[in-house]
Amino acid sequence: MAKARLFRLGLALGSVGMVLLIIVYWDSVGTAHFAPHTAVSRPHTLGPRPSPEQAVGRELTPDMDAFLENLLGAGTKQNVPPGRKTEPPPLPTPSRPPLGSVEESVRGYDWSSHAAQQGPDSDRRQAERRGVLRDFCANASFVFPAKERSFDDIPNYELNHLIVDDRHGVIYCYVPKVACTNWKRVMIVLSQSLLHGGAPYRDPLDIPREDVHNSSTHLTFNKFWRRYGRLSxxxxxxxxxxxxxxxxxxxPFVRLISAFRSKFELENEEFYRRFAVPMLRAYANLTxxxxxxxxxxxxxxxxxxxxxxxxxxxxxxEKLAPFNEHWRQVHRLCHPCQIEYDFxxxxxxxxxxxxxxxxxLKVDGQLHFPPSYRNRTASSWEEDWFSEIPLAxxxxxxxxxxxxxxxxxxxxxEHLLRG
Known part of the structure; x- marks a missing residue:
């Protein structure tokens, strides 16, 4: 009996020692072992960054991250036997979307073909956009709430818009009213996080809208605490x-118009009860x-x-609750001064x-981005929408x-802000 207890105690101590060894290795060697892709907390000194092609084309080196995920039973990558080649599935032909909601039916889809030309202009455009972000985040004279906090200071509940695909090494921060339904569909296809008839979805448009916006469908950063605890x-x-x-x-203003139109001009029971009723009571004096x-x-x-x-x-x-995600500012959803985006x-x-x-991402041979919505909220409409809004x-x-x-x-x- 005493030997059995000593044996069990030895196993327990060995397990604790292994975990401590992992943590020590991780803290002293782990992150330094990688050639950093981007800075998590953005430095205020500007330096050269890898091009998007270098960032996307790299191989995900086996490391402590993969080892720890496997140890915790959370690995999502598919194991392929050595020597076996995997062929990408044939590119699915886009099908008509399932019109699962009033909003989706009303807005409709644009099924016309659009030439998406690529070339130096596209790469230059990306470099300019990332450069603007980098410069203003490093500009001490440009200040807005929560700009200076570190990534560690961001509460878990504010990381719920960062969707992770471990199969392809992709993180997408979704912004409502910016084609996020279809980008979420793409992430589901890539991560294989949702099955239909026992098989992963291959065509993004086959995924019902209600499943797309179900929070349980996606692995997001705010769920890491439950899975990894202190290592999250x-x-x-x-x-x-x-x-x-x-x-x-x-x-931003066009996004606000779009949010208003989809949530308050269409019959939406949830938004009526949560937002319309308080607004009508407070600003229309209706009891x-x-x-x-x-x-x-x-x-x-x-x-x-x-x-x-x-x-x-x-x-x-804001005192009652943070802005709803459909009109919350993008910098509050995606934290671009704490996370350096590649695209x-x-x-x-x-x-x-x-x-x-x-x-x-090297997945253009596996899937198409779904046809975009016919955009019925155009920038040229801003003056009409704001014509009844006081200048102040x-x-x-x-x-x-x-x-x-x-x-x-x-x-x-300026045309909306001049007296």
Missing amino acids: RHLMKVKLQKYTKFLFVRD SLPASVSEAFSAGLKVTFSHFIQYLLDPRT VGKLETLDQDAAQLLRL WRRQLYKLYEADFVLFGYPKP
Whole structure:
């Protein structure tokens, strides 16, 4: 009996020793062992960075990250027997999307062909976008809330927009109202995080919208704590150094218009109860409101764009809860001054940027980016939408979203801000 207890004690001590050895190795050698891909906490001195082609084309070297993931039973990479070659599946032919929601049915898809030309201009455009981000994040005179905090200072719940694909070494920060439904579909196909009939999806448009936006479908940074515990931040940093990180952005004011149209001009029960009812009570002085959005719409009770702007500018809004993700600033969703992105796409150049990114990720032979929505919220509409908004409100709104305008290279909308 005593020998058995000693044996079990020896096993336990050995396991603890192994974990301690891993941690010591990780802290002293692990991250230094890699040629850093990008800085996690952005330095304030500018230096040369690897090109996107170098970043995407590198091999993911076997390292302590992979060993630790396997040890923890969390590895997602498929094991291929030595000597066996894997052939990529044939490129699926895009099919008509399942119209699983009113919003998707109303907006429709653009099925016309778009020539997505690649070349020096595309590479130069990416270099310029990343350069603008780098310069303004390093510019001490350009200040906005939370700019100077480190990656470690960002709470886990603020990392819920960073989707990880370990199979291809990709991290995508999704921004609502910037083609995020279809980029999430692409990430599901790449990561094989969702099965249909026992097999992974191959065509992004086959994935139902409700599954796309189900948070359980995606591995995001905020879930790392449950999986890795105290090692979660260390793993995040290693993946941020090694993986290719991208996001897509949009003119901030046009994004706001798009958010208003999809969430308040269409019958949306959740947004009616959570946001429209409080707005109508606070800014339309209505006390007795219907219980359902259909009843409200039938009675002609709708939130106006003016109510929406008042809500965004009201200091009580942020005190009650952070902005909803559909109108939260991009820098608060994706933390571009703490995470150095390798690819910055824009909705205004979606076709070209999507084709370039899939090519850089070396997955353009495996899938197409789904046909983009017919964009019914154009930049040229800004003057019409803001015509009834007082000038003082417009200027306050610009200050609220100024960091997004500046960081992502969108010109200040002087035509809306002049007296």
